[in-house]
Amino acid sequence: MKFYAIAVYSFLYIPIAIIALFSFSAGRSASSFQGFSTEWYGRALRNPFVMEALGTSLKVAFLSAVLATVFGTMAALALTGMRGRLRAVFDTLVLIAVMIPGVVIGIAALIALVTVFNAVNPVLEALMGQRLSLGFGSLVGVHGMFTMSLVLLLVRGRLETFDRSQIEASNDLGANPFWTFVQVTLPQIAPAILAGFLLAFTFSFDDFIMAFFVSGSETTLPIYIFSSIRRGVTPEINAIGTMVMVASLILLIIAQVLLRMGAPQAKE
Amino acid sequence: MAQSRIRALLLAPAGIWYLALLVFPLIVVLIFSFGERNPIGGYAPGFTFEQYANLPARFAAFRNTMTLAPLGTIAALLIAYPLAYYLAVKVSPRWKTTLLILVIVPFWTSILIRSYAWIYLLGGNGIPALLETLGLGEFRLINTPFAVLVGIVYGYLPLMVFPIYVALERLDKSLLEAAADLGTPPWRSFLQITLPLSMPGVLTGSVLVFILLTGEYLIPALLGGGKVFFVGNALVDLFLQSRNWAFGSAVAVALILIMLVIVALYTRAIKRFAYGARRDDAGLI
Amino acid sequence: MTKDNTPITRQKFMEEFRRYQKGSITRRHFLGATGLGTAMAVMGGAVPGLMPGRARAQDLGNRVVLATWPNYHDAANFDMFSDATGVFTQVNVFGSNEEMLAILQAGGSGWDVFVPTNYAISTYVEADLIEPLDLSKLPNYDPAAFDPRFADAGTINGTVYAVPKNWGTTGIAFNSSRTGGVVDSWKTFFDGARDQFAGRVMVHDYQLTTIGNALVYFGHSFNSVDPAELADAERLLIDVKPHLFAISSDYQPSMRNGDAWLTMCWTGDGKQMNDDMPEIGFALGREGGEIWSDYYAIPKSAAHREAAYALINYLLDPDVNAREVLAHGYPVADARTNALVPEELLNDPILYPAAESLNALEFGAAVTLTDPNRAELMARFKSA
Secondary structure, eight states, X not given: OHHHHHHHHHHHHHHHHHHHHHTTBSSSOSSSOOSBOXXXXXXXXXXXXXXXXXXXHHHHHHHHHHHHHHHHHHHHHHHTTOOSHHHHHHHHHHHXXXXXXXXXXXXXXXXXXXXXXXXXXXXXXHHHSOOOOSSHHHHHHHHHHHHHHHHHHHHHHHXXXXXXXXXXXXXXXXXXXXXXXXXXXXXXXXXXXXXXXXXXXXXXXXXXXXXXXXXXXXOOXXXXXXXXXXXXXXXXXXXXXXXXXHHHHHHHHHHHHHHHHHOTTSOO | OHHHHHHHHHHHHHHHHHIIIIIHHHHHHHHHTTSEEOTTSBEEOOOOSHHHHTGGGGHHHHHHHHHHHHHHHHHHHHHHHHHHHIIIIISOHHXXXXXXXXXXXXXXXXXXXXXXXXXXXXXXXXXXXXXXXTTOOOOOOTTSHXXXXXXXXXXXXXXXXXXXXXXXXXXXXHHHHHHHHTTOOHHHHIIIIIHHHHHHHHHHHHHHHHHHHHTOOHHHHHHSTTTSOOHHHHHXXXXXXXXXXXXXXXXXXXXXXXXXXXXXXXHHHHHHTOOTTOOOOGGGO | OOGGGOOSXXXXXXXXXXHHHHTSSOHHHHHHHHTHHHHHHHHHHHSTTTSOOHHHHHHHOSEEEEXXXXXXXXXXXXXXXXXXXXXEEEEEEOSOHHHHHHHHHTSOOOOSXXXXXXXXXXXXXXXXXXXXXXXXXXXXXXXXXXXXXXXXXXXXXXXXXXXXXXXXXXXXXXXXXXXXXXXXXXXXXXXXXXXTTTTOEEXXXXXXXXXXXXXXXXXXXTTOOOHHHHHHHHHHHHHHGGGXXXXXXXXXXXXXXXXXSEEEEEHHHHHXXXXXXXXXXXXXXXXXXXXXXXXXXXXXXXXXXXXXXXXXXXHHSHHHHHHHHHHHOOOOSBHHHHTTSOHXXXXXXXXXXXXXXXXXXXXXXXXXXXXXXXXXXXXXXXXX
């Protein structure tokens, strides 16, 4: 059993280790190791395209995660304890959002937005000299639409398990609903909100397929990596990949710690 | 009254967001699927069932998806179950969290980078070269269905381990102890107690992985060399190469319908396996 | 724009240049050693729009987005361009005219300059996606210097929409140590793919050459849209598919690491591989195939139009263009540039095949790009 576990962990980590190993290769070839060097890290960090793509990815991930967290949490608060048709509609929307493949969401958003833009752009151009086009806005919009569903599910999960008698007690003591929310509800769901934010951020930062369709003139880091892989590779990609993996790892650890903090009842 | 107004206000942003970037785009896809291909590419309005009639031209892509997705799911399940069992039942609590996090870490690193690693490993200078040196003959692994399968299992294994682990973790160990006290051999108590009780986790994991695989694009694109096509790849090809938006929309609608059927079957299966009030919160991670 | 601005010999320049390309010296050193830094400043003064006083640089903005093909530029040229103008070039790489067209049609490509092939240009004009070029902003474009065979397709109904970049052929690259010699026919290519080269052959990821060369295999025209002839090609392609290594227009990595032995290949890529690995050769298919010419064009949606003109103008400068040729190995149709390119390159049999072997080749026809049957055939082939 133990050996089996070791084998599976090796399967999970050897490919990652190889990526990291070759990022320290001195040669140009990404397929044979030619002496130790950190040159490719320097190159990746100096490469303005990489830095710009990284900047775009971080901005999109941050903004979409903030919006998704705020709106997702609001919706989760409203939906908890709610019944009726509206609840059923929202449940269906969330289900559709998380179930439909990213490639379909990306393509659907692309053709819908392009159709709308083509219709309104002549008017806009005549009135204001501006045109709508795919880019930062559509990236934030599509990523946020998807990650909002994740936040909603996470926060609603927490809301449904926590002890409602505290709210009732607070209300009985004459606190107004807003004060009850700030004093009682928010502290309870804060870890779920933060975890949702990190999840949303990581998803947006890693997403390739939706961005592939709606990024317009923007290049995110996964799109940059994808086209680099397609046009043949140098260890620079390995260096970028290793840095991204380490960064994701740090985020993940933070998310875990936060979740644990909020869930003292979780068994160790 | 005031409460319902607050509710409406809280729901409004999310509702508008869904309407603009989920509902509306899907309606556009549905409308386009009844249209025609613009002669120079793109969409031309129309009302025809031609695109749906042409779906058999993508039969191979649907067949590939519907064989490799279940195969990948089963392979991931077979590899994941023993590991989840080990983590839930055998490992000391001290190590449990660490080992569990170690399973999830790869899942939260870019699938692009992880698939790229397999381009190395399965390419001519990787495992095939190793096998050749060992005198096992000449192998070609990259750009084959096998390579795609490896990439799939590698990509989604963590997603399978986690729900099964959660289900097994909840297993009441005193049940097993009681069975052992009664002289039940371990394999029998596994089959009669552990396995049935872990079924919700198995189902959740399988469906999650299966759904994601059905819409997969990246892994076949990177490890299949343009030869192993999933529906996702056929879809991208229709929009980015042959520029047939109408037919592409029909393929997308067909794909969504397939997913709906899967989810419906899953919901029924879960209901059948419903053990008490067991909540299924494992599907999120 | 004379060579006199460069105070070192051409040979010395090339030595320094190769060292720079290999990365053993920095750009600063390179610019200093070759006098290009000063040359750049002088040139900038001479050529409007290339280099600047501050006001000028502001007009250009600080960025330009170029959509082009794999292995098709010299990165050092972009560095020099941004040194000279403050405009920073973002290079996006694509593998087919179909993909470029699809992205432009979808709108919001963000491109300022892109590189369509001869047969695609009329479709862009028809779809109102590219703008007529203002030749007054391209003083480095001298139509008289260009071989009209490779410049004509840029002019539609008397209006210039695109200016020539490079021309070339689509032939066969083969790893002779694995194929046991030269492969110079599509018959051997497709038959071998199912036989002695099984699992080692690559075809392009777009319709024109993949279907075209399959048509040529049967003795049909490279550009045929005749349903019966296309049916022949489809039968062949579907039959060959299980034995292919990959369907991809990025064949260099797989050819170089030995995974693939045989591929459809463009001139310059053949030259690049041949330079680094002499066992990889390049030959034209005896039965025929494609001769092509690529162009620079500006999409209507370009956001940085002035920078786009400046970039095209810069790349058409014979000195710059000569450096491009040295880096990518594609011939240019510009006599001024060829005067600066080393003699041995002009005699290279890969770049300049014997005239009679060119006779069998055909330029791609516009109809292939828009013919729904060819598009759907290619899509069926890929998803089969």
